[in-house]
Amino acid sequence: MACGFFRTVPSLFSFLFFLLHLLICPLFVIELLQTEVNYLGQLHHPNLVKLIGFCSDGDNRLLVYEYMPKGSLENHLFRRGPQPLSWAVRLKVAIGAAKGLSFLHDAESQVIYRDVKASNILLDSEFNAKLSDFGLAKAGPTGDKTHVSTQVMGTHGYAAPEYIATGRLSAKADVYSFGVVLLELLSGRRAFDKTKSDAEQNLVDWAKPCLSDKRKLFRFMDSKLEGQYPKKGAHAVATIALQCIGKDAKLRPRMSEVLAALEQLQDVKAAERLAHAEHGKALMIPVTKSPGARQSPSPCVQPQVDRPLPSSRRSPRVR
Ligand SMILES: Nc1ncnc2c1ncn2[C@@H]1O[C@H](COP(=O)(O)OP(=O)(O)OP(=O)(O)O)[C@@H](O)[C@H]1O
Numbered sequence: 001m002a003c004g005f006f007r008t009v010p011s012l013f014s015f016l017f018f019l020l021h022l023l024i025c026p027l028f029v030i031e032l033l034q035t036e037v038n039y040l041g042q043l044h045h046p047n048l049v050k051l052i053g054f055c056s057d058g059d060n061r062l063l064v065y066e067y068m069p070k071g072s073l074e075n076h077l078f079r080r081g082p083q084p085l086s087w088a089v090r091l092k093v094a095i096g097a098a099k100g101l102s103f104l105h106d107a108e109s110q111v112i113y114r115d116v117k118a119s120n121i122l123l124d125s126e127f128n129a130k131l132s133d134f135g136l137a138k139a140g141p142t143g144d145k146t147h148v149s150t151q152v153m154g155t156h157g158y159a160a161p162e163y164i165a166t167g168r169l170s171a172k173a174d175v176y177s178f179g180v181v182l183l184e185l186l187s188g189r190r191a192f193d194k195t196k197s198d199a200e201q202n203l204v205d206w207a208k209p210c211l212s213d214k215r216k217l218f219r220f221m222d223s224k225l226e227g228q229y230p231k232k233g234a235h236a237v238a239t240i241a242l243q244c245i246g247k248d249a250k251l252r253p254r255m256s257e258v259l260a261a262l263e264q265l266q267d268v269k270a271a272e273r274l275a276h277a278e279h280g281k282a283l284m285i286p287v288t289k290s291p292g293a294r295q296s297p298s299p300c301v302q303p304q305v306d307r308p309l310p311s312s313r314r315s316p317r318v319r
């Protein structure tokens with residue numbers, strides 16, 4: 001039996017262990033877990049979940065993570081039970097996840113996370129966000145290369161269109177998925193929801209016409225917020241999300257730029273300046289607007305769906 005511990009556990013009380021996988025693993029799952037161990041064993045950051053240790057015995061794997069008492073962002077946004085997240089907490093979660101992604105993208109050897117989604121963003125007791133699930137993580141391109149070519153993997157509704165179409169992966173695919181998470185935080189709706197009508201199933205398609213229009217944005221916002229959010233702040237986040245989900249990957253902002261823009265919203269003085277700035281322009285990330293970021297004339301309630309995506313949430317390639 002091979003075992004490893006990446007961190008000394010300070011005391012029984014400082015960590016509650018979360019035992020995630022004790023399985024007779026099929027080969028594919030073993031590979032994912034191996035990738036997870038490789039990355040989380042080496043990467044340490046306050047916004048990445050801590051892998052405390054692992055055991056490997058034949059086909060059995062046991063991975064021990066720090067316990068994240070508030071569970072996943074998905075639970076809080078979409079499940080009945082927990083108190084709805086306030087605007088301030090949503091912003092805090094977005095900033096935490098953006099910090100984790102910026103760290104990965106700006107590391108000396110870039111890491112592309114490839115699985116940004118609400119269920120992989122875990123929350124500690126103070127709603128600090130940490131990225132979990134590094135099974136799909138991939139080393140970024142090196143030298144002059146702009147992308148790595150790889151089998152398309154990810155989750156339906158979150159995966160970037162150019163990556164699904166070509167298998168060409170760059171950090172901008174994570175930026176796209178992060179933009180989808182921002183839309184989920186704003187709207188309280190899932191990235192892909194089979195229970196909705198065809199036109200409303202894909203959140204990106206449904207959201208795009210609403211994001212740059214303040215009145216439509218109001219209808220798009222999560223009703224669970226009960227209107228308790230700064231209008232200009234919401235508009236600024238919508239603007240950032242729109243840039244992240246732009247069709248042209250090259251024109252999407254870098255995660256560090258997204259992070260800086262979100263952090264401005266938390267800064268009280270900057271927020272005051274924003275209150276005096278017209279249309280929240282102070283938070284526009286200075287990149288050229290992509291074609292995908294153009295305002296659509298169609299109303300929020302009647303979105304245009306260019307091409308329906310495969311109906312299965314978990315196809316073999318894009319889960
Ligand atoms: N360290 C942890 N502490 C507390 N809860 C956790 C931890 N890791 C995972 N979970 C919980 O377990 C759930 C399942 O995680 P898991 O990664 O297996 O599936 P998922 O993210 O929902 O879907 P997928 O299989 O597509 O990744 C998470 O959404 C979260 O609620």
Ligand SMILES: [Mg+2]
Pocket residue numbers: 119120132133
């Ligand atoms: Mg997961």
